[in-house]
Amino acid sequence: MLKFLKRNKKEGVDDIVGGVESPPPPVGFFKKLTQGLTRTRQGLVSKIGAVILGKKIIDEELLAEIEEVLLSADIGVLVTKGIIADLSGQLKRKQLNDGKALWAALQAHLQALLLPVTQPLHIDAMDEPYVILMVGINGAGKTTTIGKLAKHLQTDNKKVMLAAGDTFRAAAVEQLQVWGERNQIAVIANAKGDSPSVIYDAMQAAVARKMDVLIADTAGRLHTQRNLMEELKKVKRVMTKLSPNAPHEVLLVLDASIGQNALTQAIQFKERVGVTGLVITKLDGTAKGGIIFAIAKTLQLPIRFIGMGEGIDDLKPFNGVDFVDALFSEGDTHDKF
Numbered sequence: 001m002l003k004f005l006k007r008n009k010k011e012g013v014d015d016i017v018g019g020v021e022s023p024p025p026p027v028g029f030f031k032k033l034t035q036g037l038t039r040t041r042q043g044l045v046s047k048i049g050a051v052i053l054g055k056k057i058i059d060e061e062l063l064a065e066i067e068e069v070l071l072s073a074d075i076g077v078l079v080t081k082g083i084i085a086d087l088s089g090q091l092k093r094k095q096l097n098d099g100k101a102l103w104a105a106l107q108a109h110l111q112a113l114l115l116p117v118t119q120p121l122h123i124d125a126m127d128e129p130y131v132i133l134m135v136g137i138n139g140a141g142k143t144t145t146i147g148k149l150a151k152h153l154q155t156d157n158k159k160v161m162l163a164a165g166d167t168f169r170a171a172a173v174e175q176l177q178v179w180g181e182r183n184q185i186a187v188i189a190n191a192k193g194d195s196p197s198v199i200y201d202a203m204q205a206a207v208a209r210k211m212d213v214l215i216a217d218t219a220g221r222l223h224t225q226r227n228l229m230e231e232l233k234k235v236k237r238v239m240t241k242l243s244p245n246a247p248h249e250v251l252l253v254l255d256a257s258i259g260q261n262a263l264t265q266a267i268q269f270k271e272r273v274g275v276t277g278l279v280i281t282k283l284d285g286t287a288k289g290g291i292i293f294a295i296a297k298t299l300q301l302p303i304r305f306i307g308m309g310e311g312i313d314d315l316k317p318f319n320g321v322d323f324v325d326a327l328f329s330e331g332d333t334h335d336k337f
């Protein structure tokens with residue numbers, strides 16, 4: 001007989017949950033977020049915690065030490081300067097009397113930073129399909145995100161169709177078809193067509209079949225590949241022929257694990273093709289998750305979703321408060337101050 005142990009935080013004891021042979025309970029997304037952010041926490045929050053822990057007095061010297069840790073993480077110079085200026089101001093106003101207050105101020109600053117970009121994707125009921133165009137560099141996680149997003153939208157009772165707009169590799173179409181099968185939804189593909197024509201056909205099919213949402217995959221590309229960037233513009237032009245408001249959302253998929261490079265990519269894509277929302281993938285297992293703060297501050301674009309794994313349920317609407325809570329949560333470091 002298997003018994004599952006669950007830590008009862010309040011009482012500090014181990015409760016025995018269940019008692020019958022059954023699988024462990026599903027891991028909640030907040031817990032998953034907390035676990036996934038472990039390496040980012042180690043490289044950022046835990047290091048700051050260690051700096052604060054040893055200090056009796058909160059002063060400019062301590063802020064300089066914190067600045068050093070922040071600069072060594074992926075949150076970038078801009079965000080670091082903002083944090084230190086804010087903390088320094090609070091210090092002068094005598095609002096930071098102890099480590100606990102400093103810790104809370106840091107957390108509040110990071111949450112405030114993510115507030116303007118916490119704007120979930122909202123799909124109103126419309127007469128025409130809501131068209132989402134996925135863009136990004138090779139391997140960022142576009143196709144995988146489409147699979148997860150389709151599941152998310154279907155759970156929200158939306159009728160979803162996919163367009164296999166990555167016409168560069170046969171394997172790309174097959175990969176999307178696998179996600180189509182997992183979601184039991186149609187994937188419009190054409191081995192002979194180019195990306196704009198496949199997506200045009202898919203839009204016609206989505207209108208005919210009264211779909212709520214069409215998600216179009218595209219091939220990965222670098223901003224330096226002029227022809228490929230032009231192709232994206234053509235895809236957008238072709239879309240407007242069928243629906244003047246399409247694409248309703250251009251989702252740029254960014255791989256958090258490439259750190260500062262993700263920010264550079266995002267700036268370029270925003271300038272060249274017009275991006276309306278972001279998906280930050282691979283936040284699980286990377287130490288570079290702090291890049292999300294640099295992305296938020298620099299781009300000021302809504303972060304619609306975050307990817308925390310390769311499975312169909314590993315996509316979550318982004319919420320900055322939860323994100324920072326999860327980043328600061330494990331070990332409840334502030335309790336030690």
Ligand SMILES: Nc1nc2c(ncn2[C@@H]2O[C@H](COP(=O)(O)OP(=O)(O)OP(=O)(O)O)[C@@H](O)[C@H]2O)c(=O)[nH]1
Pocket residue numbers: 136137138139140141142143144145166172218219220221253281282283284285306307308309310314
């Ligand atoms: N750990 C983790 N892996 C992910 C996540 N999202 C995608 N991946 C993995 O990243 C790899 C690339 O994902 P794809 O979806 O094929 O990326 P893509 O942007 O479509 O790539 P191209 O079509 O080549 O441009 C795959 O092995 C995915 O399983 C995530 O959130 N976490």
Ligand SMILES: [Mg+2]
Pocket residue numbers: 142143144166172217218219220
């Ligand atoms: Mg792909």
